[in-house]
Amino acid sequence: MGLALLFGLFFVGLLTGMPVAFALGLATVGGFLYEGLPLFIGFQRVLSGISVFSLLAIPFFIFAGELMMQGGIAARLVRLASSAVGWMRGGLGVVNVASSMLFGGISGSAVADTSALGSILMPVMKEKGYDGDYAVNVTVTSSVAGVVIPPSHNMILFAVAAGGVSVSKLFIAGIVPGVLMCLCLGIVAYVIAVKRGYPAETFPGFKSLAISTVVALPGLMTAVIIVGGVLSGVMTVTESGAFGAIWAVLVTIFVYRELTWDKFRAAVVTSVRTTALVMLLVATASAFSYLLTLYRVPALLAGAVTGISDNPIVILLLLNLVLLGLGMIMDMAALILITTPIFLPVVVGLGMDPIQFGVILMMNLGLGLCTPPVGACLFVGCVVGRVRIDQAVKTIWPFYLAIFVALMLVTYVPAFSMYLPGLME
Numbered sequence: 001m002g003l004a005l006l007f008g009l010f011f012v013g014l015l016t017g018m019p020v021a022f023a024l025g026l027a028t029v030g031g032f033l034y035e036g037l038p039l040f041i042g043f044q045r046v047l048s049g050i051s052v053f054s055l056l057a058i059p060f061f062i063f064a065g066e067l068m069m070q071g072g073i074a075a076r077l078v079r080l081a082s083s084a085v086g087w088m089r090g091g092l093g094v095v096n097v098a099s100s101m102l103f104g105g106i107s108g109s110a111v112a113d114t115s116a117l118g119s120i121l122m123p124v125m126k127e128k129g130y131d132g133d134y135a136v137n138v139t140v141t142s143s144v145a146g147v148v149i150p151p152s153h154n155m156i157l158f159a160v161a162a163g164g165v166s167v168s169k170l171f172i173a174g175i176v177p178g179v180l181m182c183l184c185l186g187i188v189a190y191v192i193a194v195k196r197g198y199p200a201e202t203f204p205g206f207k208s209l210a211i212s213t214v215v216a217l218p219g220l221m222t223a224v225i226i227v228g229g230v231l232s233g234v235m236t237v238t239e240s241g242a243f244g245a246i247w248a249v250l251v252t253i254f255v256y257r258e259l260t261w262d263k264f265r266a267a268v269v270t271s272v273r274t275t276a277l278v279m280l281l282v283a284t285a286s287a288f289s290y291l292l293t294l295y296r297v298p299a300l301l302a303g304a305v306t307g308i309s310d311n312p313i314v315i316l317l318l319l320n321l322v323l324l325g326l327g328m329i330m331d332m333a334a335l336i337l338i339t340t341p342i343f344l345p346v347v348v349g350l351g352m353d354p355i356q357f358g359v360i361l362m363m364n365l366g367l368g369l370c371t372p373p374v375g376a377c378l379f380v381g382c383v384v385g386r387v388r389i390d391q392a393v394k395t396i397w398p399f400y401l402a403i404f405v406a407l408m409l410v411t412y413v414p415a416f417s418m419y420l421p422g423l424m425e
Contacts, residue, residue, distance in 0.1 A: 003295045006031040010288075020334045021277065024284035031291045042287045049286025050279055053238060055160060057167075059275040060241030061153040064222060064248045066267035068103070069115070071252025071259040073219035077102045078120050080209075080216040087203035092125045093138045093189035100142035101149065101182040102220070110369050113143035114377045118384040130198055132387040133395045138189050140381035140392070141399035142182060144366035147332070148359065149178035151226045151244070156237065157282065157333055158358045161289075161340035165354050167237045168230045169421040173355045177363065177410045177417050184402035192398060218251045231424070278333055285337035292342065301342055312350045316411050319343060320364060327368020328375070335365050352414075359417040363407045367400065 009030045013023025032042050068074060081098035088094050099117050118139045125135040147154050150171035159165045225247050229240035252259035305315055323343070326335055340361070347357045369377040372393060382389050410416045 002031060002034050002291075003297070005034055006288075006291055006295070014330075019277075020331045021280040021284045024281070024288045024334065024338075028284060028287045028291060035291075035294070042290070045287040045290045046283040050283045053236075055156065055279070055282065057156055057236075057238040057241035058153045058278055059271060060238065060245045061151055061156075061226075062274050062278075063267065063271040064226070064241065064245040066271050067245065067248040067252055067259065067264075068219065068222065070263040070267045071248070072256040073216075073222070073248070073252065074099075074103050074117060075120055076212075076216040076219055076256070078117065080212040082201075083204050083209040083212040087201055088190060089194050089198065089200045091193075091201045092121065092128060092130060093134065093193050093198070094186050096121050096125070096135075096138045097142040097182050097186045097189055100139070100145045101179065102216075103146070110143040110146040110366060110377050111380055113146040114139055114380045115384065117143075118381055122385045128199060130193075131196065132385055133392050134192065134196070134198075136381045136385040136387045136392045137396040137399050138185070139385070140370045140375075140377045141396065141403060142185050143377050143381075144363070144370065144403060145178050145182055147366040147369075148174045148181065148362050150174050151223065151230075151241070152362065153278070154332060154336060154362060154365075155358060157278075157336045158340055158361060160282070161285075161337050162344055162354050162358065165358060166421075168233075169355050169424060170358050171227055171230060172420045172424065173359050173417045174362065175420060177359050177406065180409065180416060181363065181403055181406040184406045185399060188398045188402040218255045222248050222251070281331070281333045282337060285334060288338065289341050292338070297342055301346065305346060313412070315346070315350060316352075319346065320360070320407065320411060323361065323364035324367060327365045328371045330368075332365045332369060335368075336361065353418060355421055356410075356414055356417045360407065360411055363403065363410060367403050367407070370396070370400070370403075 006027050008027075010023050010027035013026045014020065018026070028042060029039070032039055078095065078099045081095045081102060082092075085091060085094045085098050096117065099121065100113050103113055103117055118136075122132075122135045122139060126132060146152070152171075152174065155170045155174065156167055159167045159170055222244050226240045226244035229235035229243060230237050235243065249259070305318060308318065309315060323335075323339065326339065343361075344354060344357060348354065369375050372378060372389065378389065378392065381387075382392055385392075
């Protein structure tokens with residue numbers, strides 16, 4: 001009864017339009033009152049949930065991403081991608097994927113990726129004769145790279161929820177799966193472009209490619225500073241995030257000279273708002289997870305899954321389908337904090353490394369950002385591209401399939417996510 005009340009209050013909150021963090025808080029208070037537990041225990045869980053040093057990196061990552069979007073780094077990365085792969089048939093679709101891989105690997109945000117690159121690329125694609133639904137679909141799905149390729153603040157959330165998994169190993173584990181996913185998306189974008197007869201751009205020449213690379217290099221160095229600082233052991237993830245934000249400020253002001261006071265203020269406001277939402281989610285989800293543990297939800301779920309089949313292949317497929325379904329209806333940050341303590345013991349029992357599961361979780365929930373009914377990236381992409389959601393969804397399924405193929409490869413072939421972390425040992 002207590003478990004039914006907990007989830008009942010949570011879903012009632014969601015159905016009434018309540019923010020996820022408040023729905024979690026409502027359900028948690030209801031659960032504590034029903035069980036007769038002192039509320040101060042809940043407040044202790046809230047405080048302990050956000051009293052984690054690694055979480056300090058999140059506002060720095062978010063701020064750095066906003067600065068890059070406002071300060072012209074995104075436009076230069078698009079120029080670099082266009083010079084490198086724009087000559088292919090339907091090249092702007094492949095450029096879109098390549099730009100997402102580059103920008104996502106710096107901003108760490110799928111929504112920022114969709115907004116920034118969509119604003120730059122979608123009008124150009126339409127002008128060149130590309131259909132609006134194609135432009136939206138490529139932009140939206142390729143933005144998932146932002147939550148897989150490091151640095152990703154969502155991976156920090158997973159590390160905290162998983163009980164102290166190495167952030168540096170998580171970062172490096174996301175590189176190959178992120179590139180693999182973008183490769184699958186690039187192939188689909190190319191095939192559809194050929195089928196629809198989209199034009200090919202002329203190759204600008206190696207000189208233009210070299211110039212675009214040099215111009216984009218200061219922006220790309222942001223990712224090198226953040227990821228390199230963590231992997232080398234010179235800096236903690238929080239320190240690397242701070243240095244990355246400082247570097248982004250210096251580059252956008254003194255190198256690209258596009259960060260005006262108004263743009264800087266907009267970046268600060270957006271970063272503060274996003275950070276507040278994330279931290280509130282962490283706090284309420286921590287108390288919510290306490291009740292999940294009290295009700296033995298991880299053990300019950302593990303028993304239910306293994307009761308269906310004892311075949312690891314089937315169990316992993318079921319877990320992926322459950323995560324995909326949850327990702328379609330809930331916020332990504334909240335799901336990371338709620339599902340990690342539930343599913344992690346199950347996959348560890350199957351012999352999967354927590355690092356691999358972290359990457360799988362990012363890919364699953366990242367795909368949820370692109371799907372209705374609550375996919376934030378899908379909504380942003382449709383607004384920026386001025387395309388109706390139903391029109392985009394009708395033709396987006398090949399891109400969903402591309403991400404799913406990459407997800408299955410990462411799930412069943414551990415080397416894709418574990419080879420690079422293994423080199424650190």
